[in-house]
Amino acid sequence: MNGAQILLECLVREEVDCFFGYPGGVTLPLYDALYDHPIKHVLVRHEENACFAAEGYARATGKVGVCCATSGPGATNLVTGLVDSMMDSIPIVAITGQVSTKLIGSDAFQEADTFGITRACTKHNYLVKTLAELPKIVHEAFYIASSGRPGPVLIDIPKDVFQATGHYTPVDTIHLPGYKVFTEGHAGQIRRAAQMIWEAERPFVYAGGGVIASGADGELRELVEMVDMPAVCTLMGLGALPSNHPNFVSMPGMHGSYAANMGISNCDLLIALGVRFDDRVTGRLAAFAPNARVIHVDIDPAEIAKNRIPDIPIVGDVKRVLQKLNRNLGEMKGEHGSRNTAPRAAWRQQVRDWAKEHPYDKSRSETEIKPQHLISEIDRLSAGEAIVTTDVGQHQMWTAQLVRFNHPRLWINSGGLGAMGFGLPAAIGAQFARPDKLVFAIVGDGGFQMSIPELGTIASNGLPIKIIVMNNGHLGMVRQWQELFYNNRLSSVRLDCFPDAEKLAGAYGFKGRTIEKPSELADALDIAIKEPGPYLLNVKVTQFENVYPMVPSGGAINEMVLGPPVPVAV
Amino acid sequence: MLQIISVHLENKPGALLRVTGLLSARGYNIESLTVARTLDPELSRMTIVCDIEDRLRAQVIKQMNKLVNVLQATDLTDAPAxxxxxxxxxxxxxxxxxxxxxxxxxxxxxxxxxxxxxxxxxxxxxxxxxxxxxxxxxxxxxxxxxxxxxxxxVSLEGKKLKLQPPVLTRAAAKLEEVDGVLNG
Missing domain, CATH: 3.30.70.1150 (ACT-like. Chain A, domain 2)
Structure with missing residues (x-):
């Protein structure tokens, strides 16, 4: 066997069924080995999208996503995807080719210091120097990527290591003496947390991506129902609690719901689960949950007390911790459960009233398709069951606000990094992972034009992805900020050229259409999802619609701007 | 105020860069840095002197402890050392x-x-x-x-270095599971 075949053997042992990549000079031996290998390789059209697609796969399944690129430009193109998966804690193994060991450092053709470049954007990375160490490194990489707080791991493999011949000796154990994974949580702290929860009059759950990463959605639901308390899911946590759950209060933060932000601002106990108190959630940190004691559960000790010092820190896997917490709560329920029944019922009612007073804007217009109208229609068709991917920006926020998710791993977006061009390739990965699912890629006209090349991947694999372009002719979120904070001086945000969707999709051999009348919307979406193959629907929406509520940068989250200023008659 | 951080790490290429990278990424300047092999040739000990804001000191050390190659990072600034x-x-x-x-x-x-x-x-x-x-x-x-x-x-506290035990690879874990089912 050669190094390439040994690598593939390791991937089989890690249960990789497909991966996303782009070949090149130094990965020729790998692609030769792939020629008659059962693992499916998906040829994307740009390496950045290989990483995004691997992320889509990983986010839709919880399994490790794998991507591959050649040396030099191939490897540097992966960087955005690696940072993205680092920010959102997504398990990725990236394999890059490197020039032969004897050429490293000589400025050889397509050489780049991939190991150095990716050090800061991976959880860990490797430069393989001999074939003998390859299997151990590959298995370590998968273990590191998927355990603890998940993240990307890169393996840089020189061409001569791919070509060297040797035997594959199975690796049974991984020994990383310095790699600490804390899963169980401190029993005493968990007990204190249970007590604090029963003592609270206005408890509030703040659940994030960590709940999904640890598969703790069932435990979260049990917790929320046992104590009967309101819960928000962050942008990364949507789906952790079903959107139609009576205790679910949507998303908190900059464009979060009024009820979510008021709930956080007024609660007396904040139960933070698998979250990192991100600035887009907290707004001005000093004014975030000012009256609350905080229980913070996270698997990463470096997240505890990073932004907010908790009253009860618990380092552990959210699922394991919640199992124990729920057991403790159950045991104490008889003694303490009825203590604050009345104030807690009043609190639940208060949060529901807030939600009723200021729901998200779903207004429609007779003359033009409002973006909220478009997203509401997609929500109607999805009914909480479709996989929905987005890029970053206005369309992402409206989707997070208005689309329901009944399960985890349906909502796939670039949260922490906010990478444009993410949605379409992520949908490719998600559709490969879940061929049974209806997949919507909701993208803006800006982000879509960053990922147009992947229409080729979609077409050649016949992926029935429904691409919905929310086309407002602008880089909408940047335009919104220019309007609100830069005196409406719209600088380089107008996208005045967009391809004809029907012709563009047609050029790739599938169907597309552009609509702009509200009356066409429902039918057009129905046609799109009935189409057995891919479909590109370009929806021209109101150009100058802004996302509300909005917490201005640096503001406290209960100081939301709820809507556009009302024009004053002169 | 200058901080003194002692880092016990694996003696591997790139390990030094991972530790110093955490500091440079935050714009901290390293005042001094020493590193050499320990009694176990597979491990190194590093002493870093760096000006880190008090508020962020614990955070930086936690981040160092998260690195795969780092066995233990300790703050010696106020510790008996x-x-x-x-x-x-x-x-x-x-x-x-x-x-x-x-x-x-x-x-x-x-x-x-x-x-x-x-x-x-x-x-x-x-x-x-x-x-x-x-x-x-x-x-x-x-x-x-x-x-x-x-x-x-060198710290004067006799803290025992906690090393993580080996774990099974996915394939080996699966085999063990099957074995367990077959042999009770």
Whole structure:
């Protein structure tokens, strides 16, 4: 066997069924080995999208996503995807080719210091120097990527290591003496947390991506129902609690719901689960949950007390911790459960009233398709069951606000990094992972034009992805900020050229259409999802619609701007 | 305020860069850094002196402890610890002050490692403040040139290093599971 075949053997042992990549000079031996290998390789059209697609796969399944690129430009193109998966804690193994060991450092053709470049954007990375160490490194990489707080791991493999011949000796154990994974949580702290929860009059759950990463959605639901308390899911946590759950209060933060932000601002106990108190959630940190004691559960000790010092820190896997917490709560329920029944019922009612007073804007217009109208229609068709991917920006926020998710791993977006061009390739990965699912890629006209090349991947694999372009002719979120904070001086945000969707999709051999009348919307979406193959629907929406509520940068989250200023008659 | 951080890490390519990268990524300047193999040749010990905001100190050490290659990062700043530095100093001294230079060197416990008509090369160890004083004194005798090693520190607390035990690979774990089912 050669190094390439040994690598593939390791991937089989890690249960990789497909991966996303782009070949090149130094990965020729790998692609030769792939020629008659059962693992499916998906040829994307740009390496950045290989990483995004691997992320889509990983986010839709919880399994490790794998991507591959050649040396030099191939490897540097992966960087955005690696940072993205680092920010959102997504398990990725990236394999890059490197020039032969004897050429490293000589400025050889397509050489780049991939190991150095990716050090800061991976959880860990490797430069393989001999074939003998390859299997151990590959298995370590998968273990590191998927355990603890998940993240990307890169393996840089020189061409001569791919070509060297040797035997594959199975690796049974991984020994990383310095790699600490804390899963169980401190029993005493968990007990204190249970007590604090029963003592609270206005408890509030703040659940994030960590709940999904640890598969703790069932435990979260049990917790929320046992104590009967309101819960928000962050942008990364949507789906952790079903959107139609009576205790679910949507998303908190900059464009979060009024009820979510008021709930956080007024609660007396904040139960933070698998979250990192991100600035887009907290707004001005000093004014975030000012009256609350905080229980913070996270698997990463470096997240505890990073932004907010908790009253009860618990380092552990959210699922394991919640199992124990729920057991403790159950045991104490008889003694303490009825203590604050009345104030807690009043609190639940208060949060529901807030939600009723200021729901998200779903207004429609007779003359033009409002973006909220478009997203509401997609929500109607999805009914909480479709996989929905987005890029970053206005369309992402409206989707997070208005689309329901009944399960985890349906909502796939670039949260922490906010990478444009993410949605379409992520949908490719998600559709490969879940061929049974209806997949919507909701993208803006800006982000879509960053990922147009992947229409080729979609077409050649016949992926029935429904691409919905929310086309407002602008880089909408940047335009919104220019309007609100830069005196409406719209600088380089107008996208005045967009391809004809029907012709563009047609050029790739599938169907597309552009609509702009509200009356066409429902039918057009129905046609799109009935189409057995891919479909590109370009929806021209109101150009100058802004996302509300909005917490201005640096503001406290209960100081939301709820809507556009009302024009004053002169 | 300067922090002293001791890092016990695997002796592997790139491990040093991962630790220093955490500091440079946050815009911190490293005042001094020493690193060398420990008794176990697969491990190194590093001592870093760096100016980190008090508020972020614990955070930076947590981030270091998260690195796969790092076995343990410890804050020695306020902990019971001994910190020492080595200084090599060349002083040009005219004939008439040679005796005085040697006297001062003796007071500081410095050793003469080279002597020439121009002056001396001296070697001295001690805590950084003592070396600062020594430099100040020597400067008064003539032109000097110095090379400092940076601080090496050792904690005086007998904390046992906790190493993580090996884990099974996915395939091996699966085999074990099947084995368990077959053999009860």
């Amino acid at each position: 001994v910190n020492r530095e080595l200084l090599l100093l060349r002083v040009r001294s005219p004939q008439e002050s040679r005796t005085a230079v040697l006297k001062e060197a003796e007071i500081f416990g410095a050793r003469v490692v080279d002597s020439s008509v121009d002056g001396f090369a001296l070697e001295v160890t001690g805590d950084p403040e003592k070396l600062d004083e020594f430099i100040g004194v020597m400067r008064s005798y003539g032109e000097i040139e110095v090379s400092r090693s940076g601080v090496v520190g």
